[in-house]
Amino acid sequence: MKGYKKYYFNKVIWYVLTLIVAVGLNFLLPRLMPGNPVSAIAVRASNGMTDQTAIQKVYEEYVKTFGINKPLYVQFLQFVKNLFRGDLGVSFTYYPRTVSDILAKSVWWTVCLQLPAILVGWLLGNILGAVAAYIKGAWDKAILPAFLFLSNMPAFGMAILLLFFFGVYLKWFPTSLGYGYDLNPNVSLQFIGSVIYHYQLPFWSIVLITIGGQAIGMRSMSIYELNADYVKYSRFLGIKDRKVVKYVFRNAMLPQITGLALSLGTMVGGALVAEIIFSYPGLGTTLLAAITGRDYPLISGCTLIITIMVLIANLAVEILYGFIDPRVKAAQEE
């Protein structure tokens, strides 16, 4: 167990470091813009406003937020300090709501949609890959290639197609929002039912895209494992195929788990744009509104939260993997 501790400790430290870099980037990048960022942003944000006092207020607010009269490192320290207090600034498009307030609501919608969707897609994809490798036949020649084709579609592409076909043409599912517009969020069967109803199209857009990519990877791994020496040896010992196959797929899964961690970042990106298509009340729509509204604090908050989520997910997968693969344990105990 001692070896384990060191392994995990190192991992956590590494992730904390990465987080620091991410925060730094979140802070630094927009401030690298040429020119006086505040006046430029203030001008854009106040575009369309005619009330002079309002424009002045926007400008002052920005100056206060950015504190640009102070040197850069002081600004950064202020930024980090605010971060620890949970203060991500005030949104400009949703003034006077704070960024943290807006995000707190959107985050849950996104997590509840994407986490299950990515997991289900991963699981189904791996099953398909395993079946295609072992049973072959139509699974390998027709179904897998079909899903592979689909996986080349951008997530929002699938979202639009599903929206058009099932939402507009067949009218089976609603085309936007997270729940009926006439309902207020509450814990009632009606509300939950409405949520599930609105959940379908965004959910399946993400799942269908993910299956193909996972399947092809799992299929290669399975074929590789099925031809491994230990499979032949087990057969020579008289062990039934059913048992052997169980071990093959267990071994083939392991790299798939690492693969999941690696592709999480990309998948989340694609899924966010899919959310936008459905005006789903998650981070995707919030981000879009922020970008359209040149709402710098909100953009910064969104990207930071998304990065943190991906980091946590990655860390979780890596921790999980350490428990499952005995080779990791062995390497540590040397």
Add this chain to the structure above:
Amino acid sequence: MKNMIKQVFHSPKFIIGFIIFIFMLLTIIFYPLIVRADPLNMIGGLFNKPGTYISVKDVVQTNEYSLKINTVSAKLNSISEEDKKSMADWLIRFGNVKKSEININNATSLVNLWNENYKSTAEQTGLLAAQKQGYMRLNDKIKELMSNADVYIATKDNNGELESKAPLDSQAFVNTNDILNEKTFILGTDNFGRDVLTELVSAMGTSLKIGLVAGITATLIGLVLGLLSGYVGGTLDDFIMFVTNIFTVIPSFILLVLISFSVGQNARGVMLTACIIGITSWPWTTRSVRSQVISLRNRDHVNLSKLSGHSLPRIISTDILPYVASYVVMAFILQISSGILAEAQLSMLGLGPATTKVSTLGLMMNWAMAYKAPLTGAWWAFVPVILAITLISFSLNLMNTGLDQVFNPQLRD
């Protein structure tokens, strides 16, 4: 090398991907030569359906031919299924018509039955007032379809009064080949009224260019870093890998958003966007190149060169590079594909290239969504674009898998 190329072209996956890709490439190159219209020319209206549009004035002024065709039945067949069902329903419930007498597929007979038996004043128990009105409107609609009332062409005489020139005969037809002014929109028009097909081809070209530039950028950075990291090793390797790992985990999408936003609308042209995409996707190539270089650096031929006192750049270029080439080519192909995808995603967020001079696949998607194409049923504005993105990505990935199987024989099935 020659043998490898021969193998590559025998791999079925590669060939299929290659064919699809070349087909699209040829379309992009040759289509503009044949159809010389400006892709961004706003010819039509908002989401015009695909089809051939002919000048109405020309039709009226061209030679007429008389054809003995029943023009009414064609019009009757345009009655919607829903309406036909309503009619059948009314006839059975209130019109004393037996179910067996109704053939819903024969519009003419249905309409005849309707004309014989429908009375707005009939006893319609159980129907709401609104529904009764609905049936009356349906009846009017049918009457209008059936009317053979004449339509006249009029011109203005010297006093500015309309003088009727000639009636339009229901049996009068024109030969479409005689019409000079026509425009065919194979894929209809988009929200600006641009010909979707022409615009699509042009957009594919631009997107491909972006993918190429992004791919070259990312691959170059990845190659250099991977070579240095893998060959030199030591602290340089540790540092580069540390940075690479960080940028693998931080979603490149986020970096894209941040950088694109910061650069600002004005500066964000096509090429700059491509560069930005390239700068955020190098980690993968770096890792791939580095692992290959590490396995190579202790090989005998490298040691031989080292002993012979060759310089570092020379060793890298002659002993290591050729073996890394296969990985680099595969990574490059994948980068093109992901670059095109990244541009599409950026454009959907409004952070794509800010240009009105060219169109990209992402921009086309963005405009289609902004004008709610799916909701209005204008499938031609987005389905072809999605297909184009998918096909390009698919063909590139197929080629890559084919190459992978050639370079790594154990993957062959």
Add this chain to the structure above:
Amino acid sequence: MGKIMLQVNNLNTKYITRQREGVYAVNDVSLIIEEGKSLGIAGESGCGKSTLALSLMGYYFSPLHYISGDIIIDGRNISSMKPDDVRKQVLGNEIAYIPQAAMNALNPTQKIISLIQDVIHAHNPKASKKDISDLAKERFELLGLPSEVLQKHSVELSGGMKQRTVIAISTILSPKVLIADEPSSALDVSSQKMVIKMLRNLMEKGLIKSMIFITHELPLLYNVTNDIMVMYAGQMVEKGSAKEMVFDPRHPYSKGLMGAIIVPEAGIKNRKLTVISGTPPNLKHPPEGCRYAQRCKFARTECSIQKVEERNFSDGRMYRCLYSIEEFKEAYAYE
């Protein structure tokens, strides 16, 4: 003659390649092994030793196909059995196999004890975990392996330990015939010695009733096996006791093979070192006559044309050549 554990009569098997061609890897092989005896099979790489081993298991998995011949294990002819029955009743408990480079034969993510459980359950589904665990511990102790190994995964073991573990697992059901395919080739010298000691131990304690030891390292055979058979291009070309084969080989190929040994054994060390030039024939289209004729120093014209059968002698020796013993004596006199 003791009880016959394994008898093979005229076995023929082939591989089918991707291009649907047949490679006739095992041709007309016959052998007999008695209880308590071990047979060594020697030959150069690619002569068909491993293919023979696989064929003897009665386990034909594409691309290996059975053509004809009998394999009789302790009176039971397994060539006529259905593959499923072979798997259930014979593989593992009547006849067992130790693969080449056994280190890779273990599933890296499975505990050793778990694998042993699977093996025993495959033949005896009702065995309890405790019984299995006891048997495993007992066996391991008997064979000089630490019982901690049982709880480990194969990644945690050294190469030599892995090999010996594989031997222990293969023999856990006390098979009648054990086929060891190059069991020590991938190991260092001290590990090699441990492996051989272990195999001897198994034989002495009666945990295996007979053994086939396949190797291309001839010096080993002299010390380990009772009899030696030499294989070439899929055929058996000579057979005799270990002593006879090493000191008095008859077939030109055996002679060449034994001449390529560098061994400090008295009587052999003064022999001239020879090398056999050339390569084995293409087994897709095997020659009609003697398969060794192309490389044979003593080949006559009829050697390449005439079919060469085995010559069996009363003292148990066998060789496959057109030459008689007197002709050999004459030919070798000029060496």
